Amino acid sequence: MTTPSQSTPAPAQLLDSFGRRLHYLRLSITDLCNLRCRYCMPPEGIEKLPQDMVLTLEELARVSRIAVGLGVDKIRLTGGEPLLRKGLSRLLDELKSLKPRPDLRITTNGLLLAQKLPELVAGGVSTVNVSLDSLKPELYGQITGLGAQAGHEALAKVWQGIRAALDEPSLQVKLNVVLLGGVNEEEIVDFARLTLEHPLAVRFIEYMPVGRNTPFQPERFLAAEQVLQRIRSLGEVEPLPQRPGDGPAQRLRLAGAPGELGVISALSSHFCATCNRIRLSSEGQVVPCLLSDVAVELKPLLRGGADDAAVAKALLEAARLKPRNHHQAVVSPHAAGCQMSRLGG
Ligand code: SAM
Ligand code: SF4
DSSP: OOOHHHHSOOOOOOBOTTSOBOOEEEEEOOSOOSOOOTTTSOTTOOOOOOGGGSOOHHHHHHHHHHHHHTTOOEEEEESSOGGGSTTHHHHHHHHHTSSSOOEEEEEEOSTTHHHHHHHHHHTTEEEEEEEOOOSSHHHHHHHTTSOHHHHHHHHHHHHHHHHHHHTOTTOEEEEEEEEOTTTTGGGHHHHHHHHHHSSOEEEEEEOOOOOTTSOOOGGGOOOHHHHHHHHHTTSOEEEOOOOTTOTTEEEEEETTOSSEEEEEOTTTSOOGGGOOEEEEOTTSEEESOTTSOOOEEOHHHHHTTOOHHHHHHHHHHHHHTOOSSOOOOSSSOOOOSSOHHHHOO
16 A cells, blocks of 8 residues: 555655745746836847747746646746746736736836736736835936936836836835945935835845946945945834745834835845845746846747757756856856846846
8 A cells, every 4th residue: 555655656846956946936027117227137138139039928827837736836027027928917817827826026127117017916926026126216317217307207207107006005015225335325215205105115125246248337336234224214114024934034113104115235244144035037947046047948948849858957957957056256256157137036
């Protein structure tokens, strides 16, 4: 007689060589973007990929289904600007029907958020992260490459999207703020104060050396500890407990605030030991670490008639190749191999 465990082997999980379970998939669903943030893209933009190089909606959905079968329970749509992807609601419908249903999230620059919000809500998205690096229209325009003049209208649109998202009871709203020393660091307290007014999470993100076409400027790097000092200048700050799956954010709350703060120190304190992420680029590369060059090509399999088991094997191989730590440093950064806007942040 066989026991149940003998007859039904445990399904394979995306495990790396150091015992970390990779259950958080970040899908870059387009390389296109309507902004040129200075830390992400060169001012002239990057060459658009030929359409047939980019994974189709069916391919994105298929890889997601196979990844869910390997234990992925959280999928973030990113890009480029994911709200530019045609057929987004069709993709969301596919993802929300996966079993078990993954937690669906999206990271957007927010320009099209007000317009696309109904699709996100209908598509079962639980959390919207809006990337916003300045509350000052002209500086916003400068950071995003729109120019100071156009910054006013663009920032107003982003805020319209954020307000609409805050009005959606089913959505959690987070703001991602990449800090650049000498550029937006004076706004740390203004962003933190937003959490006193709104039930949103503001997450300060260390500037990282990613992207071959955007040379890292070490003098702009602002370490998490400096950010924390500025936050503490606002008054009593209470640390919040880390929840399973919280990832790398150190969570805090200003006394009495409905919202919360997060500080993400990718470079100054390695959070690699708890990393649970794996990424799929818009061109179909599985990338187990944002800050290293390791990648496994899926497109030849997807377009060469490979069955699901072969695609699963490639995902398992990419997980196995995840490095223990990244080797990026602030002092002598090597730009990581992949363009951020194709890979997704
Ligand atoms: N376009 C969308 C957006 O901006 O939210 C999604 C893609 S973007 C590549 C994802 C995230 O990566 C954004 O929050 C962005 O600020 C972040 N990012 C891009 N380049 C970065 C860098 N050099 N250092 C830190 N974060 C970066
Ligand atoms: Fe900015 Fe996101 Fe576009 Fe990069 S992909 S330029 S971070 S909006």
